[in-house]
Amino acid sequence: MTSIEELSSEMILALLLSLHVLIGVVGAIVAYYKGRSLKQWLLIGIACGTPALLVALVMKRETTA
Structure with a gap:
């Protein structure tokens, strides 16, 4: 298994973006x-990213009238 120290900065950036x-x-x-x-x-x-997930988790379900 590859350790984090062996990854290039491009690979780390691609992982974080993904x-x-x-x-x-x-x-x-x-x-x-x-x-x-x-x-x-x-x-x-x-x-x-993460803030959008947090907002989606706490917002109320939209009701149809």
């Missing part, structure tokens, strides 16, 4: 299941 996008996509999925726009939240999630 995790950022993955967390953002999870946030978008959570927001979608709470009644929000998937397209809008995909953009928010990819741009904001």
Whole structure:
């Protein structure tokens, strides 16, 4: 197994960016299941990552009247 010291800075950056996008996509999925726009939240999630996931987790489900 490769240790973190053996990874190049480009590999570390790619890993962090991938995790950022993955967390953002999870946030978008959570927001979608709470009644929000998937397209809008995909953009928010990819741009904001972890904060978008946290906001999606705490926001209330949108109700239809």
